[in-house]
Amino acid sequence: MGLLLIRSIAGPLREVIAVCDRIAGGQLDTAIAVQGSDEISNVFRALRSMQARLRRSEQAIHKLAYYDALTELPNRVLLRERMQQALDGDASAGHGALLLVDLDHFKVINDTLGHEEGDKHLRQIARRLTDAVAGRGLVARLGGDEFVVLAQHLHAGEARAQAQARELAEQVLAAITSPIHLAGRPMHTSASLGVCMFRPGASSTRELLKRADTAMYQAKSVGRNGYRFFDPVLQSQLEARAALETALHGAIGAGQLALHYQVQVDALRQPVGVEALLRWRHPLHGQVPPAQFIPIAEASDLILTLGEWVLQTACAQLQAWAGQLHTRALTVSVNVSARQFAQPGFVEQVHAALARTGARADLLVLELTESAMLHDIADTVRKMQALRCLGVRFALDDFGTGYSCLSQLQRLPLHQLKIDRSFIQDMGARASDAVIVQTIVGMARTLGLHVVAEGVETEAQRTVLAQLQCPAFQGYLFGVPQPAAALEAWLLGQHGGSPAPAASPIFQR
Secondary structure, three states: OHHHHHHHHHHHHHHHHHHHHHHHOOOOOOOOOOOOOOHHHHHHHHHHHHHHHHHHHHHHHHHHHHEOOOOOOEOHHHHHHHHHHHHOOOHHHOOEEEEEEEEOOHHHHHHHHOHHHHHHHHHHHHHHHHHHHOOOEEEEEEEOOEEEEEEOOOOOOHHHHHHHHHHHHHHHHHHHHOOEEEOOEEEOOOEEEEEEEEOOOOOOHHHHHHHHHHHHHHHHHOOOOEEEEOOHHHHHHHHHHHHHHHHHHOOOOOOOEEEEEEEEEEOOOOEEEEEEEEEEEEOOOEEEOHHHHHHHHHOOOHHHHHHHHHHHHHHHHHHHHOOOOOOOOOEEEEEOOHHHHHOOOHHHHHHHHHHHHOOOHHHEEEEEOHHHHHOOHHHHHHHHHHHHOOOOEEEEEEEOOOOOOHHHHHHOOOOEEEEOHHHHHOOOOOHHHHHHHHHHHHHHHHHOOEEEEOOOOOHHHHHHHHHOOOOEEEOOOOOOOEOHHHHHHHHHHHOOOOOOOOOOHHHOO
16 A cells, blocks of 8 residues: 555656756746646645746846846846857858947936936937837947947948948937937937947957947047047057056156256346256157157146156256356246146145255246136135245246236236247248237236247247347257256356257157
8 A cells, every 4th residue: 555655656756856857957937737736736836836936036137137227228248248149140241330329418417407317318318229220239228328239230331331330320319319308398418429330250349349439439529419430540549648648657656757958048148047848758669759648647647746746856956956156046947737736735745845855946937827827816826926925936838829818917926928939930921920929028028027938949030039129038049958967068068159959859848
């Protein structure tokens, strides 16, 4: 009897074990038949219920892993998988296009209407993108306010494929720019698109996104609400810029930076001062022109580090020259960036540099541009007056190219105006430039300000400036920027008037 009972339940138990094995192996769609109402049948019912719950959980996990919770679009993970599939596909299948969509000024919506309305905006954009693409590609949310359209199976001909991608980009832009109602009112939005064409096997997912991102930022830089195709030349320029920025980070510690000094002379060609100009010699890139690395520094916090180093080095040189007869009366002009001057501790930074080196404050001239001075006129006046109390003097650099007015100039404790080189270079060809120079010289004299004309390269230019009663000059006619030791030797032996040797234009500030 017992043997018969065991045999009657052995078969159902083996089936239960088989079902459990299939569930453990991930087969969650196998039909489980339930017959009767005995204990074995109850076990099958429990297994069927468990399988259904596991299947729902698996679907939820898959959705969380591959789809964006806010817009329900494919997320970055699924996008990369589909991109890789496209790159691994048949090369004869035609071109593909990756469109990176970045909403313009989306932060304004979050800041003014709140994040809830911002989320609503993103959901509406997602629906519009899906409708605009209309099955011609995959629409995914990359993150934040960035979306991606992956279009495949475009025409085999490159020109025709680009035309298809261009048409798709324009349709996407049109869908986004149509007014969207948020907080009970219509909102006009726009986007910037970067388009990158590709063929299977030609690149990687990372490289495609990088190229589309580069094109998108180019679209933003030319005014937004538009699209740009990836340009390999632009990418090469950006990579070179990034390499320079990386190298610049370590330039101070590696001893690659130096100050060169360009002499300033009076009407009798006697040296009265110098301007400190930053130079960078990299072991691989060689002599890097300031026009290349200064903008890179100004676009990041590097300009603050470089500015402090220049100030400290120039003050140390000023003190070193104090013990030599032919250099002890020279002023040293130091360029100060707008970001450096705007720092709350700038006055303390200058004071510390002077105290640390023992340099004479009255021989230090800080050159500021109009953008640095006029950004916050009250803060500018406060800082300049605090430093004037120490003896430091100020020059307004590149004068004549900005928007200074007399009322602003009168508020600033300036010592010197530097006439921009652009007026000097064309002075012989354009009579208006000579009139401008004459006006600046006359105005400076009325205000009690000293004047230096920059970029004087020919004797003809110097003669005209002298006739206009310009009191001081700076330029290649009198000396090129050179290291301190070379300048000292030249001043010691030739400061009676002979110009220093010519230099490459890359050294010009």
